[in-house]
Amino acid sequence: MIFGLFGSKTFSPRLERLRSLSLFINLTPRELKIVDSLLHERQFLKDEVIFDEGEEGQAIYIVIEGSVLICRQINSADTRIPRVRRRGDSIDGRIAELGPGTFFGDLALLGNTPRGAQARAATNCKLAVFFRADFMTLLETQALLASKISLQLARHIGLRLREANLGAHSGQHL
Amino acid sequence: MRPPAHSSGPIAWAAIIATTCLLLLVFQKILFLVVPFLLALILYYLLYAPMRKLLLSGMSRAAAATTAILASLLGLAICGMLLLPWISTHMFDWQASVEHYLQGGINMLNRTLTGMEDRFAVLHRAHLATTVADRLNDFTGSFAERYLAPIALGVAAWTPSLLLAPFLSFFFLKDGRDFQHFLSRAVPNAFFEKTLYLLNEVDQAARAYFLGLFNLTLLDTVTLAFGLWLMDMPAPLGLGLIAAVLAWVPYVGSILGGLLVILVAATDFPAEPLMVTWAIGLFILVRLLDDFLYMPLTIGKNLHMHPLVTVLMIFIGGAVAGILGLMLVLPVLGVVMVIGDTIGAVVSDPRLMARYRHGQSLRKAQASADL
Numbered sequence: 001m002i003f004g005l006f007g008s009k010t011f012s013p014r015l016e017r018l019r020s021l022s023l024f025i026n027l028t029p030r031e032l033k034i035v036d037s038l039l040h041e042r043q044f045l046k047d048e049v050i051f052d053e054g055e056e057g058q059a060i061y062i063v064i065e066g067s068v069l070i071c072r073q074i075n076s077a078d079t080r081i082p083r084v085r086r087r088g089d090s091i092d093g094r095i096a097e098l099g100p101g102t103f104f105g106d107l108a109l110l111g112n113t114p115r116g117a118q119a120r121a122a123t124n125c126k127l128a129v130f131f132r133a134d135f136m137t138l139l140e141t142q143a144l145l146a147s148k149i150s151l152q153l154a155r156h157i158g159l160r161l162r163e164a165n166l167g168a169h170s171g172q173h174l
Numbered sequence: 175m176r177p178p179a180h181s182s183g184p185i186a187w188a189a190i191i192a193t194t195c196l197l198l199l200v201f202q203k204i205l206f207l208v209v210p211f212l213l214a215l216i217l218y219y220l221l222y223a224p225m226r227k228l229l230l231s232g233m234s235r236a237a238a239a240t241t242a243i244l245a246s247l248l249g250l251a252i253c254g255m256l257l258l259p260w261i262s263t264h265m266f267d268w269q270a271s272v273e274h275y276l277q278g279g280i281n282m283l284n285r286t287l288t289g290m291e292d293r294f295a296v297l298h299r300a301h302l303a304t305t306v307a308d309r310l311n312d313f314t315g316s317f318a319e320r321y322l323a324p325i326a327l328g329v330a331a332w333t334p335s336l337l338l339a340p341f342l343s344f345f346f347l348k349d350g351r352d353f354q355h356f357l358s359r360a361v362p363n364a365f366f367e368k369t370l371y372l373l374n375e376v377d378q379a380a381r382a383y384f385l386g387l388f389n390l391t392l393l394d395t396v397t398l399a400f401g402l403w404l405m406d407m408p409a410p411l412g413l414g415l416i417a418a419v420l421a422w423v424p425y426v427g428s429i430l431g432g433l434l435v436i437l438v439a440a441t442d443f444p445a446e447p448l449m450v451t452w453a454i455g456l457f458i459l460v461r462l463l464d465d466f467l468y469m470p471l472t473i474g475k476n477l478h479m480h481p482l483v484t485v486l487m488i489f490i491g492g493a494v495a496g497i498l499g500l501m502l503v504l505p506v507l508g509v510v511m512v513i514g515d516t517i518g519a520v521v522s523d524p525r526l527m528a529r530y531r532h533g534q535s536l537r538k539a540q541a542s543a544d545l
Contacts, residue, residue, distance in 0.1 A: 048532070048533050050363070052525065052529075057367075058371050
């Protein structure tokens with residue numbers, strides 16, 4: 001804690017961008033630095049599959065740039081064939097399109113659950129990947145930080161449940 | 175070490191065993207790097223938790239790594255300075271003790287062989303006791319001139335190499351995560367999650383193995399020291415520690431440790447053959463405790479291998495790379511097994527391969543879009 005006194009209280013542009021993400025909105029600069037060191041950045045091209053429905057999830061994805069389509073399989077008995085039927089440029093089974101600052105695949109952070117839908121890059125995009133094992137380490141070593149993230153995650157899941165109860169389909173993905 | 179759900183076939187297993195043997199052969203050739211690397215790895219896993227605490231308290235990674243390494247070196251230096259006067263005063267006693275216990279061992283062997291000669295006429299006619307005693311006397315008589323100089327030279331040659339250990343572990347602590355990120359950046363998007371999982375599994379397994387080995391040594395030392403102290407043996411803690419460290423070499427090391435204690439019992443209590451029996455009993459008890467209690471508590475959980483494979487691989491490791499092979503075969507096999515299983519799972523998954531090809535074709539199309 002002593003070293004924290006000498007640490008910077010201001011946000012660098014990178015940390016500012018991280019703080020603007022709803023999942024990390026309540027974190028201090030020091031906590032953001034810790035989270036930043038755990039994140040992996042990946043670039044996806046338009047139409048590239050990020051993960052498939054039914055796949056075992058290991059990480060949560062945060063959209064930094066671009067947008068991501070969340071789609072669900074349409075009446076396919078074989079779970080190992082491509083799940084999304086495409087007609088020209090349109091995609092059937094589309095649930096939502098997520099922009100910068102949003103996150104998806106969040107249930108993977110909680111356990112070994114299979115992905116509930118397919119995620120596909122709608123445009124060229126940059127994503128931050130937060131691995132479950134790193135989150136578990138945070139829970140053991142940085143309870144306060146992990147609880148802030150868990151609270152945001154719980155709020156997000158609660159919101160989706162409420163939307164689902166109201167019959168809004170936009171929040172039912174994953 | 176838990177393998178992924180995908181299970182390897184015979185070809186994958188042959189590749190895993192061949193890779194393990196090849197790695198052991200390479201390790202044997204670069205022993206001067208492997209030993210400090212292993213020590214650095216143990217130091218890294220021991221210092222990782224305190225370094226992470228410093229890191230999470232707001233220190234930079236470089237400052238936390240430097241503090242952790244300097245604190246451990248300072249601790250070692252203080253221990254060295256405290257022990258040095260004691261070691262220098264007891265050095266000559268130790269030399270005399272080694273000769274004393276070697277002679278005690280030879281006497282015990284001689285008594286045993288003479289006893290056997292009395293019972294079996296064939297052994298008596300072969301003059302077994304005299305032949306063995308003559309050969310042992312030849313060996314111990316010329317031991318100093320034959321082996322002491324090479325041992326002294328070996329220690330001098332190894333010292334600079336061993337000094338690499340703290341240097342290496344400093345960089346493991348400082349740059350380990352960057353290296354992990356660097357490796358993961360080279361992985362195509364389609365395999366990213368599985369590879370991240372694999373890297374984490376290998377890291378967790380190696381951490382658990384080396385920390386487990388350290389804890390196992392502590393438990394073995396305490397148990398043996400307590401047993402030897404109850405038997406009224408001299409220097410129980412020292413003997414327990416030597417036997418526990420020897421146990422790092424699977425099977426063979428435990429037997430050597432047991433023989434060492436039996437040697438001491440036979441020399442210090444020549445008139446009490448029951449002490450040798452007690453020493454053997456203590457070693458069997460510690461082995462049972464090791465196999466059924468300590469190992470599962472420390473490292474056993476992480477190496478889920480069939481016992482037959484374990485024993486066979488120990489023999490193969492010994493044949494391929496000697497004592498180093500015996501010591502390293504299980505952790506190397508464990509890591510190769512996880513990597514081999516995961517590569518097998520990725521390569522044999524048609525959907526992942528299709529996604530990989532799709533990603534590649536998108537990248538090619540993007541690169542050649544305006545040509």
